[in-house]
Amino acid sequence: SFGSGEAGAAGAGGASGGSSAGGTYALGLAEPDSTINPFTVSDWNAMFVVGLVSEGLITQDGKGGLVPRLATAWEVSGDDLTWTITLREGATFNDGTAVTADDVVATFTTITGADSLSPGASAFKDVLATVAPGPGPGTVEFHLARPYSDFPVLLTGSNTTILPAGTSEQADWKADPVGAGQFLLTEYTPGQGVRFTKNPRYWDAGNVLLDELHVKFYADAQAQLLAFQAGEVDQVAADPTVLRTLGAEVKQSAPGYTKFDGIFLDVTVAPFTDVRVRQAIAWALDRDAIVATVYGRNATVANDALYFPDYAVQPGGLTQRRADTAKVAELLGGRRVSFTITTVDTLQTLAEVVQQQLNATGSFDVQLSVLPSAQYYADGADTPWLSAPATITNWARRLPSQYVSQLFATGAAWNASKYSNPQLEQLSAQYDATTDPGQRQDLADRIAAIEWNDVAVVVPAFASSRLVLAQDVEADFASGQDFSGGFDFRHVRLS
Amino acid sequence: MSTTAPAASSGTGGPGGPGATVGAAGGGRSRRVGRLLLTRAVQLPVVLLVISVLTFWLVQVVPGDPGRNALGPYATAEQVAQWNTRNGLDGPVAQRYLHWLGGFLTGDWGTSLRFSGPVRDLVMTRLGNSLALGLYAFALLVPLALVLGVVQARRRGQRVDRGLTIGLLTVSAVPEFVTGVLLLLVLAVKWPLFPVQSSPDAGSGPLEQVRLMTLPAVVLAVAHLAVLARMVRAGTIEAMAAPFHLTAVLKGLPPGRVVRSHVLRNALVPTLSVVGTYLGTLLGGAAVVETLFSYPGLGALLVAAADRKDVLLLTSGVVVTGLVSLLALLLTDLVFLLVDPRIRFGGRT
């Protein structure tokens, strides 16, 4: 099943050096946690595996711009309630069948169905009413429940890659890895890795220069770093440790923002019922130090409002919060406030720094409770991430209004702050419905002001993804390696 | 009590060096071996059953929910419940256990939630890998520990002894992943003699396999070296204090011969029981090393299974490693009988 050149290269432990032009690109992942199925996939490693094989309608580039993939055009009706998507002509699945409007309809019907297990379902809840083939050939109509000016962005999100009609949510996708993506999955070995070859039927096959892609599983981040140093893989995530270890001289690629880590404060629980306490926390943080210490400078200082720096609309008029011990003391009126921050082990460093900074002001006495992710995200009413008074949780990049509807709306599923503000919800809905740029800016300013003032969540920074690349990797990555970026390996080659 | 078996004349040993006649036992011994095997043959399934029950039940205390794990934090509670139902994870534990047991006994071990593949294939491939790695580590560990322990005992209190104590214990006090990383830095990054990812490839030859396994095996061996060497040291010191050691020395036997023929056997019984438990440890407990080296062994598999509450995979895997461990322990008990003819397992008279 493998080309001879590739087998030889792998045998020698080398990442590159395949006999044909593009070569074999090797990268390390942790072994996927969840089932490998485009509908239900939820962890990043699994998404990577799925995303190389499947293709969505639209993706985002590193600067937040929309990139046509299986869709070539999208436009909204006059009432702002119907989006019509035009499918790319000649695009086929890797089994040779064409990608049709029916496939798109079937895919979205499955995702949004009543018994859907798709984690992507929530994005379309109360937004998407129905999907149907459009009037023209190769067009699809998305009928919305309410006006949503950023709707195409929702199509770049998770679990929205297109699969042939009739594909079951429960099917063992790994056994028959169908999709319209850039690569074909040729071998999956649990515990070891996945091998991919270029999909010759990909609609833009000419720009996929790599012959093969080899994903190797390293359970340990350090092992990945060592593998990179040993030349076993061609890229490694540029976290602070990696950068410190490899030094500043390395080749890097910075495709864009991916997430934020927010400190959620339950406004119904003392001491956070007092908005001054929440503000004091926000004012106590040295965000520059956090960006440097926790993110290795792969982040931008944030100001507790949920607008990613690459989002088209940026709120104005807010004072950037910086560490201000006097202000903290003033807000707290000389009180000393103690509480415990609960978080997941992957965010331990941030938690420790936050604790260190808060305690250093002398106004706080913060304890930490760091839990393994299974425990932190456990099921049930008392799941820590939603029920602990103060939590640090990371959120992938979403639309500003999505954060409002999912994190801060009354009764929202993930409202860890138990915060609700009808005015905010109303502004947010207005914002969704508006297309006028001036109005949107105004609404954004007001939304951000509320978020900044009420501090249901403290957002110290927006983190960007950054890769360290081997010397022989050519071409920058156009987008982050995630679902919204479509795991795009076009134009990448090894010299 | 003394056995009353007929005097077996099966002894083939005869004179020719004490070491050469391990099998040359009196009649009592083959009888004792037989009885031991018989009792264990009865006990072993019971122990395994208990292990499986414990595992099946105890994994419930592991935090997390399989459905939640599979669908991620952003799935709704209903979705999670639905996923669990679809994967047969609702219903009373006892009922699910019996279902598993029935399947396990008839060769249908179910499907892994975590790796979405048949449990049996997964466990069996990994078992092979683990055994290979474990035995390799053993082959490095045991002779080295013997040599070091004996050298230390013979030089007790001298500089060599003290130095080795300090060196070995220092190494043992450094966790496996640190030793492993250090080795990788030197032997994979600086001088790329060994790969970082030690997954054996289907196509590669036996020599390549050995190369892949070398670093993990070395790390495993190093991690256990101090303990074993110190056990050997203590046993050797004890044996060397016995009068028969003086006899051997006064015979004028070369030191190596004294150790091999007279000291080791008497020194080894407690050490052997450590070795026996290690074989089990190396199967199920090599998770750290397997993780660091991305070696597809059972240890890491089981930790992943426990982490994700993959009950079927975990229970089947634990029963399999359990069986191997128990066989290793049985083996040590058997070797006891061969090493020291005075040992009896039977009750008191």
Place this chain on the structure above:
Amino acid sequence: MGGPAVPEPAVPGPAGPVEGTDPTGALVHVRGLRIAVPSRGGARHLVDGLDLDLAPGGAHGLVGASGSGKTTAALALAGHLPPGAEASATRFQVAGHDVLALRGERLRAFRAGTLGVVHQDPARALNPTAPVGPQVAEVFRLHGQDRAAARAGVLAGFERVGLPDPPALARRFPHELSGGQQQRVVIAMALAARPRLLLLDEPTTALDARVAAGVMRLLEDLRAEHGFATLLISHDLHLVAAHSRQVTVLAQGEVVETGPAGRVLAAPSHPVTRALVAALPDVRASLGAPGPTTAAPRPAAGPPASTPPETDPPATDPPAVPVLRLRSVGAAHAGRPVLHDVCLEVAAGEVVALVGESGSGKSTLGRVVAGLHPATGTVEAPRGVQVVFQNPDASLNPRRRVRQVLRRATELLGGEESPEALAARVGLPPDLLDRLPGQLSGGQKQRVAIARAFAGPVPLVVCDEPTSALDVSVQAQVLDLLAELRERTGAAYLFISHDLAVVRRLADRVAVLDAGRLVEVAATERLFSDPQHPVTRDLLGAAFALHRRAGTPGGGRG
């Protein structure tokens, strides 16, 4: 102890020409050997100024009270010292080597090429985890023989020391042998090395007179043939007299007398020697003349000086109230029957001696009586039977001090004596109480084992060779103790011994065991004067012969 001026052994004595003491020609040439261990009040000397000369082919005896340093001195010749000990000497030459200066490979080569050692404690001298045959074969192999030759050598060696069925026996482990068999294995092992110097530390304690005589004769023959020298340590002065030309007498580590065996033992000049020798005629007398026998090798030779009437209690009729009753008792080892149909009764307060050839099953019977070995038939024994094991060393916990052992025994057996008093009764100096068994001499260990068994009133004690490692005076003291205890507490003894003199002195009745069968049970006096069974006559005859020869000063080769 100071004592009179130590005779200067460097001066050629009236010995034969072979025993030239010219340092250059001597095999062993030792001057001023001191061996000391650190102790509370400074160094304690185990050996204090020993001079020793031994010519090639010579036969030297080393005698002295238990604990006088004999074993320590002998092992020093092999280059071994007790742990923590320090040695010094002005001259220390063995076979041309300065042993104290030898190290490593040269020491090993010296030991391999020069020495044969028969350890005092054969049971513990053998590796418990290896069959005995290979342990002996190893010595042959060390001397360059191939496997087959070594095996043949082992079998021949075993045959020569009188071990039964050598091929089968060679496959057994040490604990599967009787005490005497172990001892003979050790002797065979020492001889296998073709040594130039043979160190014999109490080589016959576990052997009956006949086997002992055979072994000693074998040694004499081999010595004549190969010309090796022997250093014989023994409490049995008859044996020493019969098999040594020169004798050195040690007392508390010091040489008190040295000279030709005949002179020293016949006309001892030092009080210590005199005390040791004083017992000699008595023992001979107590043994008495053998009765009319056909089996005794030299029945007519050297009649005893006199046959004084014994003061033993008159032989009693079979007891009315037996404390021990054995009825057709059988026992087996590893499926091999060892005892057959043994019927015996022992009355309260009675001493029944159990004699018989080495390997005849005496110890096994003792263990059966104590409930330590399964048996067929009926064994009616009282609770709390005590045992003095044949091998006292192994029966002492290496990590318990003498005082702890004795105190606990007193508690358990309901005795009243303090450990000091108990120790004194068996002639143990009080400073030994705080030692561990490993720091005691062979005889001292044996006395601890005895004291322990007699720490309180007990109905029956099985004594398995309890006095084999004791010198005559201590032995007498111990025997007195046994007699006194029996008087006082009415204890009965099953007394296993090869030493017929002791048997005669202590026992009311004697049971003779032969290949697991009781062949004769009779009142002591009757048995000695009128042995019925040929086996009995054999035993008596051999014992007599050995002692008779002691009457010939100068040794058995004369």
Place this chain on the structure above:
Amino acid sequence: MSAPFEQTQLAGRAGHLPPAGPTRPAAQLPPAGAPRGQVLRALAHRPTFVLGVLVLAWWVFWAVGWQAVGVEPFERTGPLLAAPSAAHPFGTDDLGRDVFARVAAGARPALLVGPFGAGLATVLGGALGLVAGYFRGWVDNALMRSFDVLLALPTLIFLVVLVGAFGTSTPALVAIVALLFAPGIARIVRAAVLVEMGKDYVTSARVQGETHVRVLRTELLPNIAPLLLVQALLSLGAAVLITSSLSFLGLGAQPPSPDWGLAINEKRVLLQAAWWTVAAPALAVASLVVAANVVADHVAETASAGQR
């Protein structure tokens, strides 16, 4: 049979020097049965012993008094990842905390979990191993098969379960260590007892009418005590590092705890970038374990001098 930690003095070793030469090891050995003071004085002349004691004392000092001394293990007191210097003898970590301060404060959990955990495991395992090996038969079978269950469960799985049951407080860690190590120790002890049972001194004690309990305690225990000591000391290091295994499983003590095991696991990614952050806690563990073992070795050597 005989005593471990004793030695048969071979010629060529101590005491076989020519007449005049004083001998080193013998001179350092106190006389047999010497009073305690004399033993101590002999030990005091052994440099590695003294060093070992000092190291132990050093850690005890920090464990007891780090707060009193006023080290700052939690505050940012310097630049990030500063190399060792006069101001920060072990450098700083990735959060700017003084590594020395953290290691000093980490002595407390280490000295609680290590010795107590290892001690409890040894007592538990020793007692059950003794009983199993002494009574043999069904007692042995029952005990050993139960331990087999624990031994056959993969360690890390067992750990997950134990932590689930007990949590990760210090007393819980002590209990976890005990439960984790006791089965192995029991097996070793049982093996040693089986050998001892083949020796006559046990028989003698029984013949004397000694009770089972006393045979176990006064006859067998002293003879396997050296083995137990070895086990206890070997468990010490593993016990201190238990948090490292736990944190590998994501179950460790809570940050910013200065626990050594935790630190080693957390900072291992920094091994290349800032070796001191790993080396300091690792050396701390090593020094503790090595010192304890060296001290024990010396004591055993002096205690056994003159035995056998």
